[in-house]
Amino acid sequence: MADVGAAGAASAGRHRCLAYHRPVSLRLYDTGTRKVRDFVPRVPGKVGVYLCGLTLQGPPHIGHLRSGVNYDVLNAWLRHGGLDVTYVRNVTDIDDKVLAKAEDQGRPWWAISFENERRLAAAYAALGVRPPTYEPRATGHIPDMIELIDTLVERGHAYAPGNGDVYFSVASFAEYGALSHRKPEDMLSVVDGDESAKRDPRDFTLWKATKPGEPADATWPTPYGRGRPGWHLECSAMARRYLGDGFDIHGGGTDIMFPHHENEIAQSKGAGLDFTNFWVHNNMLNFGGTKMSKSLGNTMSVEALGERGFRPVEIRYYLVAPHYRSAFDFSDTALGEAAAAYGRLDxxxxxxxxxxxxxxTVDGQLMPGFVAALDDDLGTPAALAVIHETAREGNSAVDAGREDDAVRAAASVRAMLGILNLDPLSPQWNDEGGAELTPVVDSLVSMVLEQRQQARARKDWATADAIRDQLARAGLSIEDTAAGARWSVDKERGNGGGR
Incomplete structure (x- = not known):
């Protein structure tokens, strides 16, 4: 094992690194039991993960993207432990909200869904969220849903009153409410389907009959009549289709724990399926203390934040930095602080x-504190703290002329950031926004810096200051090093000056 970054026995003890591959020792908070539990895959060496994706009635904002980023880190850590991960993240392309948006805009519902699906894929790609193994659409799995409905009817958990709807009987499932810790008798009625046809106001719709005025291509034929699936049914059917009757981890936001995930449990277990071993819920990114809504999409999108000077890698850092179970409020100040923190690592x-x-280019190794942090319910705040400490000590090694220590520290920083997909030298982040212009810009800035250096050599401080101020106003930060001046994008903008 190599020592990184500082001389002396105390420093060596702090910096002893771990081999890059290690067995899985992850502990995750399971919402179902309200406990942090050891994660043990159902099948040795393999993991099945299902994440509830987005409903496609509008373009995504960064609040929507938080779960994708969080589960990207989870999957990366599982794969780092040598596990073969099958990751399923669905999209809901047919829904009341999608149909309402289509009517408002006078466009086909499927055109709106596809447009927003493409936007979502582009936003995920911009933030370095690696694609899932499978990304099913609800409309592609109608036969799977009908099969599940038939099973629930046969087992006495669902009923068809003859109006084209099919309802799940909440009273038939004794465990209903266990995930969200709610008692069925204390629950309010669900406004879902034809209330007069329900046996119990709390029952929810598995299949929705065609309503007057709805487009014909938004319905499918079934033994119960033409209609379309209920939202909750979709995920139970798709999870089973791709991950089997039982799988390891089901994820989603805390905002859909009830009723969506509660209803998934009732459907799947009511049909006799094992379903999931772990429920892992990410908390919300809020705006002004309330959950971000679709109406904020235009101002909180990756594109809009990019127009305000924030790079996608900085947005990803901002979403990775808080613990996935912590709610936090969006602010320009907080995003700016995250960008500055990432800039120091960069x-x-x-x-x-x-x-x-x-x-x-030496291979980097992971610090024990980083490994312990991620093994402890994906503790990204503590993991990032270890990365920043390593970078600080690496900078000290540079200043002290200990080049080998600096190289090992930088390699370790890159290895740890690589797990989080935040490595500054990764092609993901070096291809941003016209990478083909980077050599041109670098050449032009180098010419200006050479002029500044000539001014400094002849003690023409006024010219040297003017050049630096002009570069600062253009958004560039200049650092004078032993190897010469180097430039980077300055998020503070306009803080130049000095020789």
């Missing part, structure tokens, strides 16, 4: 790369 990694050249 600067350190590039500083060592400039200094050490080919030597900086």
């Amino acid at each position: 600067t350190f990694v590039r500083r060592v790369a400039d200094l050490a050249g080919a030597k900086s």
Whole structure:
């Protein structure tokens, strides 16, 4: 095992690294039991993960993208432990909200769904969220849903009153409410379907009969009549289709724990399926103390934040930094602080790369504190703290002329950031926004910096200051190093000055 970053026995003890691959020792908070439990796959070496995706009535904002980023980290950590992960993240392309949006806009419902599906895929890609193994659409799995309905009717958990709807009988399932810790007798009625046809106001719709005025292509034929699926039914059917009768982890936001996930449990277990071993819920990214809504999509999208000067990698850092179970409020200030924090890591990694050249390509190792943090219910705040500490000590090694220590620290920082898909030198982040222009810009800035250096050499401080101020106003930060001046994008904008 190698020591990283600082001399002396105390420093060596702090910096002893772990081998890059290690067995899985992950503990996850299971919402179902309200406990942190050891994660043990059902099948050794394999993991099945299902995440409830988005309903496609509108474009995504970063509040929607938080779950995708969180589960991207979870899947990366599972794969790092040598596990073969099958990851399913659905999209709901048919829904009351989609149909209402189609009517408002005078467009086909499927056109709106597909347009927003493409936007969602682009936003995930921009934030470095790796694609799932499978990304099923609800409309592609109608036969699976009908099969599940038939089973529930046969087992006495569902009924068809003859109006084209099919309802799940909440009273028939004794465990209903266990996930959300609610008692069925204390629940309000569900406004869902034809209330007069329900045996119990709390029953929910599995299949919705065609309503007057709805487009014909939004319905499918079934033994119960033409109609379309209920939202809750979709995920039970798709999870079973791709992950089998039982799987390891079911994810989603806390906002849909009830009724959506509660209803999934009732449907799947009512049909005799094992369903999931773990419920892992991410908390909300809020705006002004309330959950972000679709109406904020235009101002909180990745594109809109990019127009305000934030890079996608900085947005990803912002979403990774809080613990996935913590709610937090969006603010420009907090996003700016996250961008600055990531900028410090970026600067350190590039500083060592400039200094050490080919030597900086050594394989990095993970710090024990980083591993312990992620093993402890994906503790990203503590994991990032370890990364920043390693970078600080690496910078100290550079300043002290300990190049080998600096290289090892930078390699370790890159390895840890790589798990979080935040490595500054990854092609993901170096292809942003016109990478083909980077050599041109670098050449032009280098010419200006050479002029500044000539001014400094002849002690023309006024010209040197003016050049630096002009670069700062253009959004560039200049750092004078032993290897010469280097530039980076300055998120503070306009803080230049000085020789």
